[in-house]
Amino acid sequence: MMDYTMFKELVNDKFMDYMPEKYRNGTLSIRKVNKINGSKDGLSILQKGEQGAPTIYVDDMYERFKQSDGLEATIKEFADIYTEAAEKMPLLPGSLLTDGAKDKIYMVIINTESNKDILKNAPHREVNDTSVIYRIMVSDDEKGIGSALITNQIAEEIGMSEEQLFKLAAENTPKLFQPVVKPMSQVIFGMLTEDGGMPKDVAEQVLDGMRGEKEMMWIISNNKGVSGAVNMLFEKNLHELSRGMNDDLYILPSSIHEVIAVPASMGNPEELAEMVQQVNMDVVDVSERLSNQVYHYDRDARKLSMATDTPNKGIINAVAEVELVYDKEQKR
Secondary structure, three states: OOOHHHHHHHHHHHHHHHOOHHHOOOEEEEEEEEEOOEEEEEEEEEOOOOOOOOOEEHHHHHHHHHHOOOHHHHHHHHHHHHHHHHHHOOOOOHHHHOHHHHOOEEEEEEEOHHHHHHHOOOOOEEEOOEEEEEEEEEEEEOOEEEEEEOOHHHHHHOOOOHHHHHHHHHHHHHHHOOEEEEEHHHHHHHHHHHHHOOOHHHHHHHHHHHHOOOOOOEEEEEOOOOOHHHHHHEHHHHHHHHHHHOOOEEEEOOOOOOEEEEEHHHOOHHHHHHHHHHHHHHOOOHHHOOOOOOEEEEOOOOEEEEOOOOOOOOOOOOHHHOOEOOOOOOOO
C-alpha cells in the first residue's frame, strides 16, 4: 500500500489533470489547515483575481484511496467533489455584507485548550473550558451542511465585532438549528428498531425495564444533529429540563454535536468525568471531542459552571433577547 507522503505528492502532481479546463490555469496548493482538535492537509485551487477557494482534504482522499479501486478513481472522485463545491461557493467575504447572508451566521463551541491555533485567528469568547466561535452557513442540502469559519480578517472586512457576532449568532442559531431535548430512551428506541431491527413492541418492553419511574438521561442537541452541543448555553433548554426533574443538572459533553443532561442527585461529578474521558478516548473521534469535564447547572441561580476541573483540559490524546448561560466578560 502506498504511504501517505507519496500519495500526497502524486495528488499534488496529478490533481489538475482531472479538473475541468477552466480551473487549470489556477494555482493548486496543499497546506496545513487547522481543524477542530487538530489539522489536515487542505487542497485548494486559487484562480487569478479571486480571494478564496474551496478546500478539500488530502487526508480524506487517502482514506478513500485505501478503500477504493485505485489512485485514478480516487482523484477523479475528489476532483468532481471539488468542482461542485467551487460552482456553489459564494464570494466570501463580500457576500457577507448582505442582510440575507448575515442571517446565516451561527455559533458552535469547541474545546479551548486543544484549539488555540484556531482561536488566535478567530473572534471567540471563552465559556468555562470551551470557546464559542462563529460560522456562516453557505449550503444546507442532502449532502450536508457547508459552512465557513468567520476569521478575524473576515470579521474586520464585514465590520462586525465579537459582541455583534455573538448577538447575531445567538438569535440565528436556534432558527437555523432547532434545539432538541429528548430522553435517551427515545434515542435507544430508534437504534433498536431502525433498518428492520427489533419489533417496536419488544423494544418498548426493553425500554420500560430501563426507564424506572422517570427518564434520567436527556440528550441536548439540534434537529440536524450537527454542532448541537452549543445548545447547553441556551439557558431556556436547561431551565425547563431541570424544572421538570425538580433537580439541578450535571451536563456530560458527549461530543461537539450533543451533550447529556442528568439530575445532579444521580451521581458524583468526578466519577461522571472519568466516564466522559473514557468514552472520549474509546469511542468519540478526536475531531468531535468537546471536553473531559462535567458541568453543573444551578436551577436557582440559573447558571452553568464547571462541576469538575481535572488536569485533562485538552482532549486530543424570545429570540431577540436570548438568554444564555455565560460570563459576559469572557470574550476575545
